[in-house]
Structure formats: structure tokens, C-alpha cells
Amino acid sequence: xxxxxxxxxxxxxxxxxxxxxxxxxxxxxxxxxxxxxxxxxxxxxxxxxxxxxxxxxxxxxxxxxxxxxxxxxxxxxxxxxxxxxxxxxxxxxxxxxxxxxxxxxxxxxxxxxxxxxxxxxxxxxxxxxxxxxxxxxxxxxxxxxxxxxxxxxxxxxxxxxxxxxxxxxxxxxxxxxxxxxxxxxxxxxxxxxxxxxxxxxxxxxxxxxxxxxxxxxxxxxxxxxxxxxxxxxxxxxxxxxxxxxxxxxxxxxxxxxxxxxxxxxxxxxxxxxxxxxxxxxxxxxxxxxxxxxxxxxxxxx
Ligand code: ADP
Ligand code: MG
Numbered sequence: 001x002x003x004x005x006x007x008x009x010x011x012x013x014x015x016x017x018x019x020x021x022x023x024x025x026x027x028x029x030x031x032x033x034x035x036x037x038x039x040x041x042x043x044x045x046x047x048x049x050x051x052x053x054x055x056x057x058x059x060x061x062x063x064x065x066x067x068x069x070x071x072x073x074x075x076x077x078x079x080x081x082x083x084x085x086x087x088x089x090x091x092x093x094x095x096x097x098x099x100x101x102x103x104x105x106x107x108x109x110x111x112x113x114x115x116x117x118x119x120x121x122x123x124x125x126x127x128x129x130x131x132x133x134x135x136x137x138x139x140x141x142x143x144x145x146x147x148x149x150x151x152x153x154x155x156x157x158x159x160x161x162x163x164x165x166x167x168x169x170x171x172x173x174x175x176x177x178x179x180x181x182x183x184x185x186x187x188x189x190x191x192x193x194x195x196x197x198x199x200x201x202x203x204x205x206x207x208x209x210x211x212x213x214x215x216x217x218x219x220x221x222x223x224x225x226x227x228x229x230x231x232x233x234x235x236x237x238x239x240x241x242x243x244x245x246x247x248x249x250x251x252x253x254x255x256x257x258x259x260x261x262x263x264x265x266x267x268x269x270x271x272x273x274x275x276x277x278x279x280x281x282x283x284x285x286x287x288x289x290x291x292x293x294x295x296x297x298x299x300x301x
Contacts, residue, residue, distance in 0.1 A: 001290065002056065003029040004085075006037070006076065007064040013268040014279075018062060021279035025287070030058075035069060039079045046082040060290035061087040062282075063094065064264045067146045070098050086290040088282070089263045093241040097263040100143050101175055103240065110239050112232060113257045115139075115250065116178040123168050126161050133178045136160050139210075143173040148213035153179060179210075180257065183250040187212045187259060188223060190230075190247045191270055191278055192237035194285040200225045201273040214266075220273040225249075229256045236261055243289065244282055246270075 003022055007015045010031045022029040032050055039048045048055045061080045065073030078091040096102055101119050108114055118132045130138060136157050142150030154160035160176075167174045185205035190197045202223040203212035212218040225233075233247040236258050246265030249256045267278050 001027045001059040001287065003027050003060045003062060003286065004055070004058040004080075005029055005031045005062045005064065006034045006073070007031065008034060008066055008069070014264075014266050015064060017267050017271070017279035018064075018282065021277070021283045024280070025283055027283070034063075034065060034073050034076055037076050039076070041079070046079055048076070048079055048083070057083070058085050060286045061085050062286070063087060063089050065094055066264075067098060067144065070095065088243055088286060089245075090241060094263045097240055097242065097245070097261050098144060100141065100145075100260060101173075103261055104175070106239055107236055107258055107261075110235065112236055112239065113252070113255050115180055115252070115257050115259065117175050118177075119173075119175045121173075123165055126164060127157075129164075129176060130157060130160055133176055137179040137181070139177040139179050140164060140167065141175050141177065142167070143175060147215040148211040151211055153210050180250045180252045182253050185210045185212060186251075188225060188229065188249045188251070188256075189220075189265070189270060190225065190233040190249065191244075191265055192233055192242070192247055193244050193278070193281045194289065195234060195238065197225070197230050197233050198281050199270050199274045199276050199278055200229075201270055203269075214269050220269045222274045226256070232256045232258060243285060 005018055019029050037048050037050050063077045074091040074094050077087055080087055081091060104114055104117055116133045118129050120129050137153060137155045138160050140152045140154055140163050145151060152163050154163050187203055189201050189203055191199045200223050201220045203214060203218045203220050205212040206217040214220060229249055236247045237245050240261045242263055246262040248259045250259055271278055
């Protein structure tokens with residue numbers, strides 16, 4: 001197959017592994033810098049160009065779009081969709097997963113367990129908003145944050161209000177969430193590939209840290225998950241419309257709750273913790289699933 005990997009940094013562990021896995025299986029894989037792809041969006045025959053030349057037709061596109069370039073990156077993916085190319089993550093699904101509020105609304109509609117979450121634009125009724133999520137302590141998050149930056153634990157009503165007011169004063173959108181204390185600063189990252197959980201790890205935040213992000217100094221270890229956790233991750237992936245994703249769960253005293261779904265999960269932590277070859281499973285899935293014209297949205301969403 002001829003595969004395009006869209007990413008900014010070809011040296012990143014995840015990207016190197018995907019290239020390795022594709023080449024081991026005899027595929028030709030081009031690594032393209034997402035921001036250097038350009039396109040004529042008015043043409044009848046949608047095309048993409050790169051370094052002065054039109055790109056060939058690919059059997060599959062693997063988008064690894066970083067959060068800082070979601071808008072341009074998803075436009076590039078949408079353009080590939082318009083040419084009929086098959087993509088591992090569709091542009092609408094990438095956009096869906098990048099917006100925490102939108103994701104939580106979609107998941108809640110389908111009855112997925114979630115931390116009790118509230119969202120408001122206006123800050124005039126903060127007491128009611130905080131009561132809605134069960135009162136302090138609460139977690140306050142930037143809607144488009146990542147790697148634990150922009151996730152704050154407010155232990156008192158006073159601090160919750162000042163953090164919310166500060167964020168809103170800076171014109172950023174936030175959500176307010178029940179603090180799942182019983183998770184003990186740990187979460188579970190599951191990797192779903194083709195509707196199956198293929199790997200799971202527990203991430204534990206450092207001493208005194210409630211955020212378990214590996215980028216914040218958390219540690220990872222292999223974990224066995226329950227059938228309920230497995231089913232929750234698989235359903236979340238399906239609702240988000242992602243062939244491959246990372247589904248993050250917290251163990252709450254009301255069952256597993258989904259915190260977020262990541263459309264380009266990193267492979268280094270999970271392959272290191274589990275010893276599994278996830279990159280190979282992703283390429284296997286592409287071999288089984290990629291067909292021209294099989295993209296659902298064809299750039300319509
Ligand atoms: P990011 O996108 O920045 O990773 P997350 O929503 O995943 O943001 O939050 C970062 C970390 O903070 C999570 O991995 C988890 O350990 C912790 N955390 C987030 N929300 C809650 C919550 N409601 N209760 C307890 N811990 C939480
Ligand atoms: Mg996270």
C-alpha cells in the first residue's frame with residue numbers, strides 16, 4: 001500500500017514506530033509535514049501539493065495532528081477525504097475529540113459514565129454552577145488543554161471562584177468537573193484499535209500531584225482492566241468515530257468514567273509499559289480497513 005503519515009516531527013517515537021511497522025510489512029510510507037501541504041480548494045478535482053509537486057494518490061492517510069495545528073491540520077485531512085482517500089482518523093472525528101465539551105456531550109448522550117461536568121459562559125451564578133457538580137473540591141479545565149496544562153484542582157469555594165473568574169477574564173473557555181478523589185491521582189489509558197482495546201496502562205501522578213500525565217512526571221505501568229472498563233473504552237471510541245484512539249478513564253466510586261478521547265495517542269508510554277507492538281496493530285488495521293472511497297464524511301462535515 002502507499003501510505004501518507006501527516007505529522008510535524010518525523011523523529012517522534014510514535015512516528016518512527018509507524019514508519020517502521022509500515023515498512024516491515026512492505027508498504028511505502030511518505031512522511032509529510034502537515035503544515036507544508038497546500039491545496040487549491042476551489043478546484044473541481046481537489047488536489048494537494050507538497051514541495052512544489054502534486055501529491056500522488058494514497059491508499060491510506062495516517063493523520064497525527066498536534067493540538068496546536070488542529071484547524072489547518074484537519075483542513076488538510078478534509079482535503080484528502082475530498083479526493084476520496086481513506087484516512088485513519090476523519091477530520092470531523094479529530095475536531096470532535098479536540099473539544100472536550102463537545103466530546104463529553106456526545107458521550108453523555110449515549111450514556112457513557114463521565115465525571116459530573118458543568119459548563120457556562122457567564123460567571124454570575126458560580127455558586128449554582130459549583131453546586132451542580134457536587135460542590136468543592138472541583139477540577140477546572142481549559143476546553144482545549146492538553147498534557148495536563150490548564151487542569152486545576154480547586155479545594156475551596158473561594159479558590160474555585162477565583163480560578164474560574166481568572167480563566168473567564170482571560171477569555172478562555174473552561175469546564176468545571178467533579179473531582180474524582182478516589183482515583184488517587186491515577187488514570188487508565190486504554191488504546192482502542194479497530195473496536196478492540198489492545199493495550200491498557202495505569203498512569204500515576206508524582207507525589208502530591210492529582211494529574212497523572214506522563215508529561216507532568218507521572219509513571220506508567222501495565223494494568224488489567226475490568227470488562228466494564230473495556231466496554232466503556234470501546235463504546236467511547238465508536239461514539240467518537242475513531243478507528244484508533246486513546247481513551248482515558250478514571251476509576252470512580254460510580255464506575256469507570258471517561259475523561260477524554262485522544263485521536264493521536266502517543267505510542268512511547270504505552271509500548272514501554274506493556275511491551276506490545278501497537279504500531280504494528282495500527283498498520284494491520286489499515287491493511288484490513290483502508291479502501292478508496294470508504295471515508296464516511298468525504299469532507300462534508
Ligand atoms: P489533559 O488533556 O490536559 O491531559 P485531562 O482532562 O486528561 O487533561 O486531565 C489531566 C489529568 O488530571 C488526568 O489525567 C487526571 O489524572 C487528572 N484529572 C482530570 N480530571 C479529573 C477529575 N475530574 N478528577 C480527578 N482527576 C482528574
Ligand atoms: Mg489527559
